[in-house]
Amino acid sequence: MKEFSTGRAPEPGEKIAFVCGAFDLFHVGHIDFLEKCYSMATYVIIGIHSDQIVNWYRGYNYPIMTMFERVLSVLACRYVSNVVIDAPFKISEQLMKHLKVDYVIHGVRTPVKPCPDGSDPYSEAKRLGLYREVDSGNDMTAYSVIERIIKNRVKFEERNKSKEQKELDRMQST
Missing domain, CATH: 1.20.5 (Single alpha-helices involved in coiled-coils or other helix-helix interfaces)
Incomplete structure (x- = not known):
C-alpha cells in the first residue's frame, strides 16, 4: 500500500474521510459522490483497489483503466486530497488510525460486497462509529x-x- 498525495497535509482540526473503490472510468457520478464526501470532511483520502481486487468483485473484464490511469483521474478531482494505492478491500482499525480518519464513507448506490470470508469490509469502521453512507444523487x-x-x-x-x-x-x- 502506497500513499500518493497532492502535497497538502491535513490541517489540525480538519475532518478526514476515507473512501475506497475501483474508481474505474472516472465520471460525473464519482465527482458528485466525492463532492458530497467533501461536504462532510474537507480532507478526502481515496483508497484505490488493485486490479486483482477489482477483478474479483467486479468481474473478469474489470478494471478497464490501469491503476495509474485510475489514480491520476481521481487526483485530478478537486475534492480529493490524497490517494492510497492498492488499498485493502477490508478496512482495518490500524488503517483508520494510521490515516487518522473521522469517517469511512461508502456510496449508497453501490452495494457492499462481502469479503471472501463472508465478513463485512466495513465492520471495523461501523464498530468504531466512523462509517457513513452518502448518496451522490447520480445514477451514472x-x-x-x-x-x-x-x-x-x-x-x-x-x-x-x-x-x-x-x-x-x-x-x-x-
Missing part, C-alpha cells in the same frame, strides 16, 4: 458508461455501413 456508473459506448458503437457502425453502401451504389450507377 462505470457499467452505464460502458453500455452507452457499446450502444453508440453499433449505431456508428450501422451509419458507416449505410454510407459505404450509398457510395458503392453511386459508383455502380455511373
Whole structure:
C-alpha cells in the first residue's frame, strides 16, 4: 500500500474521510459522490483497489483503466486530497488510525460486497462509529458508461455501413 498525495497535509482540526473503490472510468457520478464526501470532511483520502481486487468483485473484464490511469483521474478531482494505492478491500482499525480518519464513507448506490470470508469490509469502521453512507444523487456508473459506448458503437457502425453502401451504389450507377 502506497500513499500518493497532492502535497497538502491535513490541517489540525480538519475532518478526514476515507473512501475506497475501483474508481474505474472516472465520471460525473464519482465527482458528485466525492463532492458530497467533501461536504462532510474537507480532507478526502481515496483508497484505490488493485486490479486483482477489482477483478474479483467486479468481474473478469474489470478494471478497464490501469491503476495509474485510475489514480491520476481521481487526483485530478478537486475534492480529493490524497490517494492510497492498492488499498485493502477490508478496512482495518490500524488503517483508520494510521490515516487518522473521522469517517469511512461508502456510496449508497453501490452495494457492499462481502469479503471472501463472508465478513463485512466495513465492520471495523461501523464498530468504531466512523462509517457513513452518502448518496451522490447520480445514477451514472462505470457499467452505464460502458453500455452507452457499446450502444453508440453499433449505431456508428450501422451509419458507416449505410454510407459505404450509398457510395458503392453511386459508383455502380455511373
